[in-house]
Amino acid sequence: MKKSNIFNKLYIFYRDGFSNMTVGKTLWLIVIIKLFIMFAILKVFFFPNLLNSTYDTKEEKSEHVRHELINKAK
Amino acid sequence: MELLDVTLVNWSRAQFALTAMYHWIFVPLTLGVGIIMAIMETIYYKTGDEKWKTATKFWMTIFGINFAMGVATGIILEFQFGTNWSNYSWFVGDIFGAPLAIEGIFAFFMEATFISIMFFGWKKVSKRFHMISTWLVMVGATLSALWILVANAWMQYPIGMEFNPDTVRNEMVDFWAILLSPIAINKFFHTVLSGWVLGGLFVVGVSSWFLLKRRDVDFALKSIKVGAIFGLVSTLLIIWTGDGSAYHVSQKQPMKLAVMEGLYEGSEQANLIALGVLNPAKKSYNDTINPFLFKLDVPIPGLLSFLGYRDFNAFVPGIKDIVDGGYKSPEGIAMSFAEKQTRGKKAIQALSDYRTAKVNNDTINASLYKAELVDNYSHFGYGYLEKPEDLIPNVPLVFYSFHIMVMLGMYFLAIFALVLFLLYRKKIENSRLVLWVALLSIPLGYIAGQVGWIVAEVGRQPWAIQDILPVQAAISSISADSVKLTFFLFLFLFTALLFAEIRIMVKQIKKGPEAE
Structure with missing residues (x-):
């Protein structure tokens, strides 16, 4: 009973907070668009984690970097 | 390439x-x-x-x-x-x-x-x-x-x-x-x-x-x-x-400090520059061209020495000194770029040799190469630099x-x-x-x-x-x-x-x- 009361209070707190926002609504819209562009477009299509997407094991990754570090010095 | x-x-x-x-x-x-x-x-x-x-x-x-x-x-x-x-x-x-x-x-x-x-x-x-x-x-x-x-x-x-x-x-x-x-x-x-x-x-x-x-x-x-x-x-x-x-x-x-002050030749009792205009004709760290067209020092002699080393008479190395080495630094006598480069190349080679030794189960050589890598690791990156200018x-x-x-x-x-x-x-x-x-x-x-x-x-x-x-x-x-x-x-x-x-x-x- 007490737990649901806390959750209810929290729900009302955030509901009232969000609904009473003025400039905040515009800001949230910008934040959501920005996060969508970053994570759903840039991260997915332009910024793969090169080592994670190419190699499965830690040994393979360290071998790749070792190879890179040694060859770049030649 | x-x-x-x-x-x-x-x-x-x-x-x-x-x-x-x-x-x-x-x-x-x-x-x-x-x-x-x-x-x-x-x-x-x-x-x-x-x-x-x-x-x-x-x-x-x-x-x-x-x-x-x-x-x-x-x-x-x-x-x-x-x-x-x-x-x-x-x-x-x-x-x-x-x-x-x-x-x-x-x-x-x-x-x-x-x-x-x-x-x-x-x-x-x-x-x-x-x-x-x-x-x-x-x-x-x-x-x-x-x-x-x-x-x-x-x-x-x-x-x-x-x-x-x-x-x-x-x-x-x-x-x-x-x-x-x-x-x-x-x-x-x-x-x-x-x-x-x-x-x-x-x-x-x-x-x-x-x-x-x-x-x-x-x-x-x-x-x-x-x-x-x-x-x-x-x-x-x-x-x-x-x-x-x-x-x-x-x-x-020290290289960052030298560049911040446009200091090519180090000196004791080095002054801090208040204002300055760099000379675009200066193309190399070791030519004899004056690095400044104009400069005005803060009128406190040795202020740069004091700020850097808490001593108005301390030696502040310039770009050329850092490349050539041989001056007294907080860690002892400074190594030259060439010495650091040699150590860097040794470290990279040791990394390569260590791997080969490990693959061949050659544990004795592996530990020797590892020791060489550890000895030279503090200059590992210098092995990638080709010439002193790369450091500036x-x-x-x-x-x-x-x-x-x-x-x-x-x-x-x-x-x-x-x-x-x-x-x-x-x-x-x-x-x-x-x-x-x-x-x-x-x-x-x-x-x-x-x-x-x-x-x-x-x-x-x-x-x-x-x-x-x-x-x-x-x-x-x-x-x-x-x-x-x-x-x-x-x-x-x-x-x-x-x-x-x-x-x-x-x-x-x-x-x-x-x-x-």
Whole structure:
């Protein structure tokens, strides 16, 4: 009973907070668009984690970097 | 192939610089205005004066706009680590990962939790709890800065780790050495204080606008007073931490100091340059051309020696000395570039030979190669440099950035002191020229922060990690065109965000405190 009361209070707190926002609504819209562009477009299509997407094991990754570090010095 | 590498290195660096610089447009104002709004709310809590509440809410809205625009812009830097700087990301291992993870888990969630109470809780929680929440938001924001700055300081002065040739990673062996490194502590305070100075300038500038318009005068006077006191104290403190930076740079990154001062030939009792114009005809570190067309020293003999080594007679090495070696440094007689390069090449060869020995189950030779790698590891990165010029950062960019930063620091001190003097004399409202100057000084706070980062980051080139990994070894072997494409994508995205921020913020400022 007490737990649901806390959750209810929290729900009302955030509901009232969000609904009473003025400039905040515009800001949230910008934040959501920005996060969508970053994570759903840039991260997915332009910024793969090169080592994670190419190699499965830690040994393979360290071998790749070792190879890179040694060859770049030649 | 070499040309392609240079192009890739430059575009990767340019992209990182672009995103870091845009990120640093948003962050310092959050740090500075945030503390000012918390101070105002504390005054409201103590006095119960509703006018302070109105002022707090106005600056809180400005804080919120800036926070929303800037939030997650730093994550893009992490995207780049995985794609453009994968060698670096793997090589630094958990040393970079741990502070960033702590930032994500602790500081960010702390901010996120209390920021909702700060914005939504005015009539829902007690005055005391609300004020504490506001301060906790700022503690969280500042701690976020701490962890990323600890990671950056480690790149400038790598300690507390051991290189593991089996995993090809630097592994953390002493967390506290990394966290409490003198470079990290000084960098944290210097950087956060730069945000506080900007916050002071911003509040003073915006309040000046209200006074010029003769609008909301009581609010503007309250705000300008808090902003100017806060700005003045922050500027004094940043001069102190700046002195600490100069000292640490002298000890750990002498090339950066030499470039900051355009010092080619070192000397004892070295003077600090107040103003100078570099000679574009100087093309090489070891030609005989005078590096300056004009220079004016600070009239305290040996000030640079004192700032760098706490001794007016100390020897400050120039670029040529650092390349040639042979001078007395804090670690003993300095090695030349050629000696360091030889050690670096030995270390890289030992890494290669160690691997071969391990594959062949040749444990005796493996341990010998490992010992050779450990012996020479402190100069590992020099093995990638071909010639002494590769060791020298861009002198004009760092020299002018450093002197612009210092001059702006002095200017901020003067403007805050002048505003406070006029406030004390009750003449600020009619000092329209000073109000205009204060308003127009807001962009200078941003410029000071940006040139400060140029000094810190361009000044340590070619290193991604000081002495251990240069940028050309740190980058991934990917297409330069793909980096170029994402550079322009970021340029577009961040510029759009910046324009949105300015537009929303100006509109909100024009509405004034009564809109709250």
